[in-house]
Amino acid sequence: MHVTIAYHESFREMVLNLEQWNRWFEAHPDLIFKGTCAADVRLAQETNRTAIFFGFQNPSPIEDDIGLVEICHQLGIRFMQLTYNNQSLLATGCYEDDDTGLTRMGKQVVTEMNRVGMVVDMSHSADRSTLEAIEHSTRPIAITHANPHWWHAALRNKKDEVLQALTRAGGMLGFSVYPHHLKGGSACTLDGFCAMVEEAARRYGASHLGIGTDLCQDQPDSVVEWMRVGRWSKVMDYGEGSASNAGFPPMPTWFQDNRDFGNIRAGLSQTSLSEADVDGIMGGNWLRFYEESFAPL
Template structure:
């Protein structure tokens, strides 16, 4: 198999047009978010929508559940779609739903999305109490069935405890280093060292709030940061998780931030004067732009093997070890 191209986080307003762009961009696999605040039944409605897309566009996409689906994607010229949650709301208060969701194809689950959850503390809370009693049980259950713990939106102590408590490597699917851009959602050197030291993966985000300079961030700055991260953490632990929210109306970023947990408004990474989705950097707008990142990594001096790994090979290896039973 040639090195696959994998984007390990998107929450686009998916459509046949975007699936076509995945094919035009040669994207072998995408991990898509199918839940932020949905309960189990609502999440299933989102699965039903994906089932319709798989039925209607079998020439473009199919449901991915194992690393072997990356080879199938390449062999058939299609994109494998892997499912994940950005919040544990779909498992409600029921640990038995972890295995049910795995049986339905979910392969990643964040323990928190910004706020305190039943499992851990989100990065916007004032106090981080780490993994809860249920959190420890759910991490063990995710380890057992083969669902990856994702701590992209979690607070530091919770993240470090998840790394420590998990018997399998975990992931931060979409964030950047705090030393490059000091956003609350970006991750401390301590967290990234612990993550990668335990075999975990970091996916670099191109969501503008995570970028140094925001929408004006240059490709050179982004790729120089990746080269530095490769030096610090080892290139083999790095991948891409763009957080692409293509074609979403601003009402969706409000839903992502507010869900049903407040009657008020919360701007998350934005602000009252910048409440909507931010404009994307010029060098990454959709699934046809991964070639820009590859060229940027070449210009930043990374070797081909490392670039192949960062563009998907490392996620592929991680998938192979993560999605089956322990």
């Protein structure tokens, strides 16, 4: 499991979130442990536990200090988004009007992330910034949780040109099941979702695809509010929601929670995808990507 450790937290606040996970790891070693390398995925399977991998959805924890990239890697962070919807010190988010691409600091930080083994994640970034990150990075990057824009034209979903560039460079796309990213929203059908995956495999190659649910299971609405406005706005911003639909939207019937991965596998098996392709999409591709991505250069 890849969990979000920061949305808007400063470095010190992010460390408080790590401390909470350390307490959970101490209390429940029979269920969970911190994952830092691909071998931990296999260890989790062998010991019937869950390995927890850490990621940031925002570079706020590194503040204006490039030295914090390596410090965060030493603390176990393996993914960092360069933006979370808004402009950051590094790049432009997908909700801004103008996208100026990677900033001066953004280029330096991508190079440093490449060096230490932290994956550049552009899930919430704007198109030009994403294309420039793909270009600037010497290692494959990821869009861990989004869907193709040609399937559902949400601001958060990614244009064909971006997904072409991402996957040509060896990068990974994780398909989201967050209703705002789904065609038809909460009413999206499993067949519709799997047909989209099938078409994405045709366009980009199945080996570059995985699942990245964006699952907010058992999170209270206070979390969605922190995600959306942090401290950056005095007025509420509803992000992909609206004033009349402010909380987490209901999940589709075929993916209510983490126990429903089998439904996606079953759905994909009904498509023209090979069994090997389905295995890759359901986890094997991420495992290979982890093997290639988390060690220092």
